[in-house]
Amino acid sequence: MDRTGHTTLAEWSTADGESVQAAVTAFREELDRGSIAVVAEREGQATQVRELPLEAALVIMRRPIAGG
C-alpha cells in the first residue's frame, strides 16, 4: 500500500523459479525499507510474515503505525 492506492511489487508462480526469485528480492527490499508484510487470511484474520509465503494468494506490504 502506498500513495498511489497500491502498487503491485511482484507476481509469482511456484512453477516459475525466476518469478519466485524476483518476488523474494522485491519482498526483502520492502522489508529493508521498513515495511511490514501481512497475509490477509479469512475475514478478521491477518498474519505478519518475515519470509515470503509462496503459497499465499496475496501478501500486503504496509507501513508501521504509531500513536497519534
Next chain:
Amino acid sequence: MDERSLERRGQLWTLTTAAHVVPFVAVAALLVALQPLAFPASLVALAEAWIIPELYAQRGGNVARGGRRTTPVAEGRALGLLGDLVGHDARELLGRTGLVMERSRLGVWLVSEAGALLVRPGGRRVFCFCVRPADANLPSADRIAHLLLALRSDEAGFATVANLAFSGARWRVRRRLPRPMRPALDAAGRTAR
C-alpha cells in the same frame, strides 16, 4: 495491552472523571446550602462539571475524523483494496459511515483514518485510540487498511502502540462524533452486547 490492563485503564479514566466532576458538584451544592442567592455561582460550577467530561469526549470523538484526501484515482484504488479486506456488511457500513467495524477479542472495533474506537463487551464503554500509519500522505482508505491489518495481526500490540484519547460512556462519545458516523457506533454497540 490485555483484557486486565484495559479494564484498569478504564477504571482509571472513570476515577479521573469523578475527580474532576465531584468537586465542582460539591462546591455547587455547598454554595446553595450556605447562601441560596449564590445559585448563579453554583450554576457555573455545575457547568464546569458537565463541560470537562465533554471536552474529554470531544478528544475521543476526534480520532474518528477524516484527514485530507489525495487524488481521486489513488483514493479509488485504495478503496478497492480495503473493500476486498472486509465482508459485505462491513463494506456497506464503511460506505455509509467511513468506519470499518471489526469484531475482535477485546470487543468491537471501529477503525477510522486516524484511530479506532473500541466498544467493550456489553456495549456501554468505549475506548478511543489515536493511531495512524507512519506515512501521512496515504489515501484515506489506505490509512484505514493499514490500521485494520495491524489490528488483525496483533490486537494487543495495536492497543499498546495507540494513544488512549478517551475512555467512557458510549453515549458521551456518540454526541461528539460527526453525525454520519453515529450509526456505526450504534451498530458496534449492538454487536458488543
